[in-house]
Amino acid sequence: MLQAHVQQSCTLSITALLAVTLGITLVETPPGYAGPTTPSAPLASSRVPPDHLSHYSDLAVEWLQQYLRIDTTNPPGNELQAANFFKKILDNEGIENRVFEYQPGRADFWARIPHTGTSSKRPIVLLNHMDVVTSDASHWRVPPFSGQMLDGSIYGRGAQDMKNEGIAQLVVMVALKRETVALDRDVIFLAVSDEEADGSGSDWMIANHQDLLENAEFLINEGGENLQQDGKVRYIGVDVGEKIPYWLHVVAHGRPGHGSRPIPDSAPNRLVRALDRILAYRTPYKLLPVVEESLREMAPYETPERAKKFRNLRQALRDPAFQQQVDHDESLNFLVRNTISLTMMGGSEQTNVIPAEAWASLDVRLLPGEDGQRFLETIRRVVNDPEVSVEPVPGRFREANYSPTNTALYEAIRQVSGQYFRDVPVVPRLTSGYTENQRYRPLGIDAYGFTPYTATDAEGSSEHGNDERIRVEEVRRGPRILYDVVMAVAGAQ
Numbered sequence: 001m002l003q004a005h006v007q008q009s010c011t012l013s014i015t016a017l018l019a020v021t022l023g024i025t026l027v028e029t030p031p032g033y034a035g036p037t038t039p040s041a042p043l044a045s046s047r048v049p050p051d052h053l054s055h056y057s058d059l060a061v062e063w064l065q066q067y068l069r070i071d072t073t074n075p076p077g078n079e080l081q082a083a084n085f086f087k088k089i090l091d092n093e094g095i096e097n098r099v100f101e102y103q104p105g106r107a108d109f110w111a112r113i114p115h116t117g118t119s120s121k122r123p124i125v126l127l128n129h130m131d132v133v134t135s136d137a138s139h140w141r142v143p144p145f146s147g148q149m150l151d152g153s154i155y156g157r158g159a160q161d162m163k164n165e166g167i168a169q170l171v172v173m174v175a176l177k178r179e180t181v182a183l184d185r186d187v188i189f190l191a192v193s194d195e196e197a198d199g200s201g202s203d204w205m206i207a208n209h210q211d212l213l214e215n216a217e218f219l220i221n222e223g224g225e226n227l228q229q230d231g232k233v234r235y236i237g238v239d240v241g242e243k244i245p246y247w248l249h250v251v252a253h254g255r256p257g258h259g260s261r262p263i264p265d266s267a268p269n270r271l272v273r274a275l276d277r278i279l280a281y282r283t284p285y286k287l288l289p290v291v292e293e294s295l296r297e298m299a300p301y302e303t304p305e306r307a308k309k310f311r312n313l314r315q316a317l318r319d320p321a322f323q324q325q326v327d328h329d330e331s332l333n334f335l336v337r338n339t340i341s342l343t344m345m346g347g348s349e350q351t352n353v354i355p356a357e358a359w360a361s362l363d364v365r366l367l368p369g370e371d372g373q374r375f376l377e378t379i380r381r382v383v384n385d386p387e388v389s390v391e392p393v394p395g396r397f398r399e400a401n402y403s404p405t406n407t408a409l410y411e412a413i414r415q416v417s418g419q420y421f422r423d424v425p426v427v428p429r430l431t432s433g434y435t436e437n438q439r440y441r442p443l444g445i446d447a448y449g450f451t452p453y454t455a456t457d458a459e460g461s462s463e464h465g466n467d468e469r470i471r472v473e474e475v476r477r478g479p480r481i482l483y484d485v486v487m488a489v490a491g492a493q
């Protein structure tokens with residue numbers, strides 16, 4: 001059930017409530033929005049006057065356009081400008097906030113709406129990053145930092161990743177303040193720098209101001225995918241965990257010589273044999289509960305034969321024919337095992353020179369709970385050649401982690417999504433990519449990748465691509481969905 005809060009001062013008659021609900025439906029009904037389906041458990045936003053809701057949507061559009069015009073391409077980032085943009089807005093609202101310029105031009109931004117009343121639960125953090133990846137204006141319909149509206153969409157680098165979500169989070173902060181709702185958790189807004197490169201913003205915050213996270217219980221961040229196809233939302237995908245990169249460098253050694261006189265045990269030959277053994281090695285299946293749950297949820301949308309396998313994956317994986325399918329299915333294979341991709345190779349600089357050394361790079365991705373050192377030892381045993389070394393690429397290895405689905409926040413996402421998108425599955429996902437959730441979970445925070453926007457395949461792939469854009473109707477609705485999720489978990493009961 002939603003833990004929506006009814007304001008003490010607000011007494012609504014059934015008629016008034018109906019009028020409000022109808023008003024909302026008339027004012028803010030984007031295509032595909034079915035409206036709340038459970039009248040007995042109204043969404044928190046249904047208690048917000050329709051003219052306010054409409055105004056928040058207007059603000060979301062206006063602020064997103066302004067935000068997209070701030071060039072925070074990383075490198076160099078220059079996120080301080082974005083932090084000051086947030087600061088100006090939240091200062092005007094009287095919301096407590098702080099800017100931390102941790103390097104010249106680079107900053108983290110923190111703001112808080114405190115809980116009301118005497119007792120409280122642990123806070124929820126709304127996390128976003130202010131930096132964006134590079135863009136090549138010559139391949140765009142409009143300049144990447146124009147924030148221009150075209151054919152019903154707003155264009156700009158960051159429109160999907162993730163200035164859009166930053167604005168939804170900002171509007172939620174403003175709405176919580178203006179609507180003077182009762183909260184039993186602090187709601188913390190955290191905008192960080194440098195996510196697209198080294199994550200120095202989150203690292204700095206955690207190292208220097210973990211106190212401002214106040215032992216938070218929950219965190220909502222980028223990630224997640226709500227796919228829209230042919231005007232219909234197919235699923236609400238919530239990222240609950242990510243795999244972790246564990247890159248390996250393989251180097252083979254041998255006697256150098258002239259290419260005209262082959263050496264059977266040359267470095268390149270040894271390397272090729274070692275790589276052949278590595279690629280032939282099938283990493284064992286390891287089935288995480290979250291993956292089982294994810295595929296079970298998706299089963300109804302698969303072919304009958306595949307659905308049967310998805311409903312009992314553990315058993316299905318004992319079937320050699322299905323194993324074959326999994327091994328060749330890129331979207332399935334990475335979910336059930338550690339993976340190895342051969343990505344780089346090198347040897348001699350010249351065709352007629354047999355080099356003393358030949359090398360290769362492997363992009364290894366480990367599942368949550370896996371031990372990098374043990375994996376490394378396994379690969380060394382597979383290679384089984386004293387003249388071939390396998391070493392991890394220097395850098396800090398983080399153990400992959402994930403958050404469970406039986407939490408109040410996950411339940412809030414499930415409930416609220418169910419009311420906005422009827423009969424659409426809410427699916428927990430393990431992603432092959434990386435998000436900063438990895439950095440926050442070790443602090444005891446359950447962190448999820450959730451977006452309040454839906455996107456088509458084409459819109460989704462404009463992230464890091466050309467013509468990054470978001471439909472205006474999504475910009476208008478997203479903050480309201482996020483408001484309902486936050487209120488469902490933080491609104492006073």
Ligand SMILES: [Zn+2]
Pocket residue numbers: 129161162195222
């Ligand atoms: Zn991002």
